[in-house]
Amino acid sequence: MNAFYNKEGVGDTLLISLKDAAREEISYEREGDVARIFNKETKETTGFNIFNVSSYLQIEDNGPVALSETFVQDVNEILNRNGVSETLTVDLSPKFVVGHVESKEKHPNADKLNICQVNVGEETLQIVCGAPNVDKGQKVVVAKVGAVMPSGLVIKDAELRGVPSSGMICSAKELALPDAPQEKGILVLEDSREAGEAFQF
Template sequence: MNVFYNKEGIGDVLIISLKDIPYEQKRFERKGDVVKIFDAETNETAGFNIFQATSYFSLDGNGQLDVTAEMVEKINQTIAQNGFSDKLEADLSPKFVVGHVLEKEKHPNADKLSVCKVDVGDEVLQIVCGAPNVAAGQKVVVAKVGAVMPSGMVIKEAELRGISSSGMICSAKELNLPNAPKEKGILVLEDSRKPGEPFFK
């Protein structure tokens, strides 16, 4: 679940995004201040827009908002109050975590890509990486599936040149860190960092 708010850009609307669906398959149902977006083919819920958002929520930020258990509860209350029976759940685990590169192999179909096995604490992910400096043994920053990058890009399951990739090994520039180097390359962390621990405290 990703939640966005930008009063200056689009007005007093809270946008809740659950999954991407093609625009031509999107259908909308409105009850009160809430619009439900769903897939016309599968009937899966893709998200909600809550209008007059500040009459339901205390909102003091712009862009992507931190999703908390309290926010999810309040969203569910608002949806129910406006006549929908949906109940949302959110994965509140950190999406930017420390990873340990266990293996790095050359991508079989692309000269400049590597296929990495990365320990992120509770699982080992396969991630295709294009950075020239990635190597086995490094501690790195992994954006897991569902992470929203500072650029606004949402990290999804992907297939790159025929190889599946679950996440992204990040550079300092991609993380919008101050004094990020201009040259290409992932951010390599101190070896004392533990796989799975949140990168952003």
Template sequence: MNVFYNKQGIGDVLLVQLQTETPEKIYPEQSGDVTLIKDETGKIVGFNLFNATSYAELPESEQVELSEGLVTSLQNALVKNDIDLILEVDFSPKFIVGFVEAKEKHPNADKLNVCRVAVGGEKLQIVCGAPNVEQGQRVVVAKVGAVMPSGMVIRDAELRGVASSGMICSAKELALPDAPQEKGIFVLPEDAEIGSAFQVKA
């Protein structure tokens, strides 16, 4: 679940995204201060909460950090507006330290590599186009569902016929100070703990 709030841009409205995929067509359904966003199958993919600050404390920034308190406030707001929807939220970090266990050339693209990256208790297949990615590196991985500082949401993808789950990040993509302009992933020191959270400013 991702939550966005921009009072200056769109007013006192909280935008809640419940899945990373954007449906081709959306079907809004209003109930009080809540507009449910449904796809063509009737599945709820998100909702907009109007008069949001009357339901929850919100910062001025566009991306709102998820917390148990905020989710409770949103759940209460849904109940008050007669919406029968239980919010299931993954609080695990979306930016984590990964270890590139293997790197192979992409079968259909000369400038892409297919990497197997360990991120704690799981391993991800990530297609990476950075020229400096190598086996044995510790890197920053944006998992599916992560929101980049640019506002881009990381989704499961297929690049030239190969599945990719997540992104190995550059310093520029992470909006790190003094990030180099040339292409290349951000390589972490060898003592970086694999699977630990990496703090990224929204």
């Protein structure tokens, strides 16, 4: 689940995305201030637009909205008040974490890409990375699937040149850190950080 709010650019509407869907696949139905967006064929809900949201909820964010248990409870209450029976649940585990690069091998179909196995605590993710400085043994910042980058990019499972990739190893620039170097390359952390630990920025 991702939420987005930009009163200046979009108006007083909270946009909630649950699943990706092509524009031609979706349809809408409206109950009060809530528009449910769903897949025409499967009828599965892919998102909600909540209009006049400031009459229900104060949102300080401008862009991606930080998710919390309280925020999700508030949204569920708005849905309920507008006659929508669905209840949203959200995975609130950290999406930016410290990763330990356990192995690196060349991508078979791309000279500048490497296939990395990255330990992020409870699991090891396969991540295809194009940074010239990535190497085995490093502690790095991993944006897991579902993370929303400062640019607004949502991290998804992908396939790069035929190889599955789950997540992204981040540079300081991609994380919008102050004084980030302009040259290409991932951010390498001090070795004392624990794999799986949340990365705050």
